[in-house]
Amino acid sequence: MTDDMKSPAPVTPDVVTIPRKRPEGPDGKVNIVGLTRDALKAEFARIGTPEKQLKMRVNQVWQWVYQWGKRDFAEMTNLSKAFRAELDAAFVIEVPEVVTKQVSDDGTRKYLVKIAGGHEVEVVYIPETNRGTLCISSQVGCTLTCTFCHTGTQKLVRNLTAGEIIGQVMVARDDLDEWPEPGVSTADAPPRLLSNIVLMGMGEPLYNFDNVRDAMKIAMDGEGISLSRRRITLSTSGVVPEIAKTAEEIGCLLAVSFHATTDEVRDVLVPINKRWNIETLLATLREYPKLSNSERITFEYVMLKGVNDSVEDARRLVKLIKGIPAKINLIPFNEWPGSAYERSDREQIEKFAEVVYKAGYSSPIRRPRGEDIMAACGQLKSATERARKSRRQIEAEAGLNG
Numbered sequence: 001m002t003d004d005m006k007s008p009a010p011v012t013p014d015v016v017t018i019p020r021k022r023p024e025g026p027d028g029k030v031n032i033v034g035l036t037r038d039a040l041k042a043e044f045a046r047i048g049t050p051e052k053q054l055k056m057r058v059n060q061v062w063q064w065v066y067q068w069g070k071r072d073f074a075e076m077t078n079l080s081k082a083f084r085a086e087l088d089a090a091f092v093i094e095v096p097e098v099v100t101k102q103v104s105d106d107g108t109r110k111y112l113v114k115i116a117g118g119h120e121v122e123v124v125y126i127p128e129t130n131r132g133t134l135c136i137s138s139q140v141g142c143t144l145t146c147t148f149c150h151t152g153t154q155k156l157v158r159n160l161t162a163g164e165i166i167g168q169v170m171v172a173r174d175d176l177d178e179w180p181e182p183g184v185s186t187a188d189a190p191p192r193l194l195s196n197i198v199l200m201g202m203g204e205p206l207y208n209f210d211n212v213r214d215a216m217k218i219a220m221d222g223e224g225i226s227l228s229r230r231r232i233t234l235s236t237s238g239v240v241p242e243i244a245k246t247a248e249e250i251g252c253l254l255a256v257s258f259h260a261t262t263d264e265v266r267d268v269l270v271p272i273n274k275r276w277n278i279e280t281l282l283a284t285l286r287e288y289p290k291l292s293n294s295e296r297i298t299f300e301y302v303m304l305k306g307v308n309d310s311v312e313d314a315r316r317l318v319k320l321i322k323g324i325p326a327k328i329n330l331i332p333f334n335e336w337p338g339s340a341y342e343r344s345d346r347e348q349i350e351k352f353a354e355v356v357y358k359a360g361y362s363s364p365i366r367r368p369r370g371e372d373i374m375a376a377c378g379q380l381k382s383a384t385e386r387a388r389k390s391r392r393q394i395e396a397e398a399g400l401n402g
C-alpha cells in the first residue's frame with residue numbers, strides 16, 4: 001500500500017466524547033428507550049414523582065418496556081391512571097421504524113430501519129439450530145476505511161444513540177413476535193429465537209462507547225430482555241484504549257477484526273493498524289479474558305485471495321496468538337459492487353483452516369448467510385448513500401492504483 005497518503009478520510013480519528021443530549025421524541029417529549037435506570041429515575045423525578053416511589057416506578061415501567069415490549073403507557077395496568085397520564089404527557093417509547101424487511105432463502109432477515117434525521121441502518125437476523133443471532137449496527141457509516149468492507153465505503157454520518165442501538169433489538173423481537181405475555185410463565189418456553197447479539201453491523205462500536213455500553217446494559221438487565229453477557233459479542237477493529245474499558249464496563253465477549261498477520265498487510269486491510277499495530281493490539285487482547293472473565297476471544301479473519309490466505313499466514317497467525325484463549329472465524333469474502341478483492345478458493349481456505357485447527361484452535365469456516373439479500377458479513381451499507389466514496393478512492397485505499 002503506497003497510496004494511503006491520498007486518502008482524504010481520517011484513518012484513525014481520536015476518540016472524542018460528544019456531550020449527550022436528552023433523547024427527544026416528537027413534541028419535545030423524551031424518549032425513554034435507551035435511558036439507563038439512573039437516567040430514567042432522574043426523568044421521573046423531573047416530572048415530580050415522589051422520591052420514595054422512584055425505584056418502584058422505574059422497575060415497573062422498565063418491565064413493561066423491556067420485558068413485555070409495550071410501547072403505550074395506557075397498557076401499563078399496574079400504574080395508576082393519573083401516573084400513566086403524567087408519563088404520556090412527558091415521554092414517548094420509540095424504536096426505529098422498519099422501512100424494509102427482506103428474507104433470504106436461508107431464513108436470514110435483513111431490516112432496513114430508519115432513525116432520527118432520516119438516516120437508515122441495517123440489522124440482520126441469522127437463525128441457526130437452537131439459537132438466533134442479531135447483528136446490530138452502532139454507527140451510520142464508519143470513520144474507518146477497512147478496504148474489504150462495504151460499510152467502510154460510506155463515510156460516517158453519525159453515532160447511534162443508546163435508544164437506537166437497543167431499539168434494533170426491540171424491532172427484531174417485534175418482528176419475531178417474541179415478547180412474552182405478562183403473567184404467563186416462561187418456564188417451558190422454547191429456546192429463544194433471538195438469543196445472541198453481535199455488534200458487527202455498521203460502524204466501530206468502540207468509537208461510540210457510552211451509547212453501546214448503555215444499550216448493552218439494557219439488553220443484559222435481568223428484568224428486561226435479559227440476555228447473558230456471554231451471549232453478546234462486540235466486534236472491534238482494534239481500538240486499543242477502549243478494549244480494557246469494554247471488559248470492565250460491559251463484560252461481554254470480544255471479537256477482533258484481525259484479517260492479517262503482518263503489519264504491512266493489516267495496515268491496508270484494517271488501517272487502524274497504523275495507529276495500534278499487531279503487537280500493541282495483541283498485548284491488550286492478552287489481558288481481556290482476565291479482565292472480563294470471559295472464555296475466549298474470537299479472531300475474525302476474512303479470506304482474500306492472494307492477499308492474506310497463504311499457509312505461511314496461517315502459521316504466523318497461530319504463532320502470534322499463542323497463549324490467548326481464542327477461536328478463529330474464517331470468513332470467505334463476500335463480494336460487493338466495486339470491491340477490490342476476490343474470495344479465496346475453497347481449497348485454500350481449507351488448507352488455512354487445517355493449520356489453525358492442528359495448532360489447537362477451533363477454526364470454523366463461516367457459511368455465508370443471506371448473500372442473496374446482501375446481508376452477509378461486510379456487505380452492509382444503508383441504501384441512502386449520502387457520502388459515497390468513488391471507486392477510485394476505494395481502489396486507492398486498497399493499493400490497487402497509482
Ligand code: SF4
Nearest residue numbers: 142144146149152203
Ligand atoms: S470492518 Fe467495521 S470498522 Fe472496518 S470499515 Fe467496516 S464497519 Fe468500519
